[in-house]
Amino acid sequence: MRSYFADLHIHIGRTSRNQAVKITASDKLTLPSILDYAKQEKGLDVVGIIDCHSPGVLEDIQFQIREGMLKEHEDGGLVMKNSLLLVMGAEVEIYDEWSSGPIHILCFFPTIDKMAKFSKWLQKRVTNIHLSSQRAYASGRELQEITKSLGGHFIPAHIFTPFKSLYGKGVKKSLTEVFDPEKIDAVELGLSSNSEMAYQIAEIRKYPFLTNSDAHSLQKMGREYQKLKMAELSYTELFLAIKGLEGRYIESNYGLDPRIGKYHQTVCAECFHQVLSTEQPCPYCGHKRIVKGVKERIEELASSEKAELMLKPPYIHQVPLENLPGIGPKLLKKLVLTFGSEMSVLHYATEQELQKVAGEKVTAYILAARFGTLNLEIGGGGRYGKVTEI
Incomplete structure (x- = not known):
């Protein structure tokens, strides 16, 4: 058993044929660049690419296999040089x-064959199968059924x-309004919440909590991630760890302090002042668009019976290196070259070693x-908070 770092929500911007996949993502987010950057720069061991339903992305994966860059693992997933899943x-x-x-x-599948079958099913239910995050003209329970029938895993994304x-707006009070609770494998918390906040909602306490980046650029990969204890890199091992089975488990979640998430508190979308109600215009500028914060939404949904955070991995608040004062592109590159990856800088380099660089x-x-x-400045209304002077 050893520890692995995993970020399971990364977008593709373009295919190798320059076809758009995630419109709002960087053109530099291609399959080869993600695989290279994840290992060489970020120090990740597991990446979840969540646009693999796109025929162009499947084509790029198959090319990588033919060229010997990727290999299908007998227990699911694709392995690059035995060092990245x-x-x-x-x-x-x-x-x-x-x-x-x-x-x-997020719907995950163990093999290319299963992913291709899901893509074929989805193609009949979306406007454009080539693009990411398309609306599927199917019910939540139908999506669960097809995912489970193909041996996949079903995870609601950035749930707050x-x-x-x-x-956010998907249900009024309970996930049972839309989903079969027995066919949910985990929930992804998103950037404006943490485990302690999510645990206030009784119906999701039983699910594993995941922290992922939702990266729309190479630099944002690893913005949030988890540390997993697994025997090897494979799809089966990953989900054993997520579910805490057979001695595999999530060691810890790493994510932004929710206070700097861009939807943490309720604010005016125009002047970004914190406000107390979404029902009235902003008392500062009169603007009518008020964005309810994750903090307030969780308070609305919180169970009346309070429970201490139990049987959940530690949630460690962390800020990416690129967001720290004094770290520009040149110093970041120097740190990565010296210590091997951003994960090594954040987790393993000693104070004395860091001071030298x-x-x-x-x-x-x-x-x-x-x-x-x-020290942090709180975010909200679509604007991130930031690190302030120590």
Whole structure:
């Protein structure tokens, strides 16, 4: 058994034929660049690419296999040089007659064959199978059924985001309005919440909590991730660890302090002042569009019976290196070259080693990021918070 770092929500911007996949993602997010950057720069061991339903992305994967860059593991997943696991997934939007709003789901599959069959099923239910996060004209339970019939795993994405999520606008009170609770494998928390906040909602306490980046650029990979204890890199091992079975488990979740997530508190979408109600215009500028924060939404949904955070991995607040004061592109590159990857800088480099490369002040920020003691400015309304002076 050993520890592995995993980020299971990464988008493809373009295929090798320059076809758009995720419109809002960087053109540099191609399959080869993701695989290379994940291992060489970020230090990730497992990546979930969630646009693999796109025929162009499947074509790129098959090319990588033919060229010997990727190999299908007998227990599922694709392995690159025995050092990086690619898990194939699809992000799908549903908005059926039982939903109150759109909901994004991550559906993962163990093999190319299963992924291709899901893509064929999905193609009949979306406007454009080549694009990411398309609305599927199917119910939530139908999506669960097809995912399970193909041996896949079903995970609601960024469940508290005000837009396009389970608890954002997707349901009024309970996930049972839309889904079969027995066919959910885990929930993804998103950038504006953490385990302690999510645990206030009784109906999701039984599910594993995942922390992923939802990366729309190479640099944002690993913004949130988890540390897993597994025997090897394979699809089967990954989901044994996620579910805490056979001695595999999630060691810890790493994510932004929810206070700097861009939807943490309720604010005016125009002037970004914090406000108390979404029912009235902004008292500061009169603007009518008020974005309800994740904090307030969770308070609405919280169970009346309070429970201590039990049987969940530690949630460690962490800020990516690129967001720390004093770390520009040149210093970031120097740190990665010196220590091997961003994960090595964040987790393993000693204070003395860091000071030799980054100096005393920047080292203080890196260590504060490591231990979750940074000073922060709160975010909301679509604008991220930020790190302030120590």
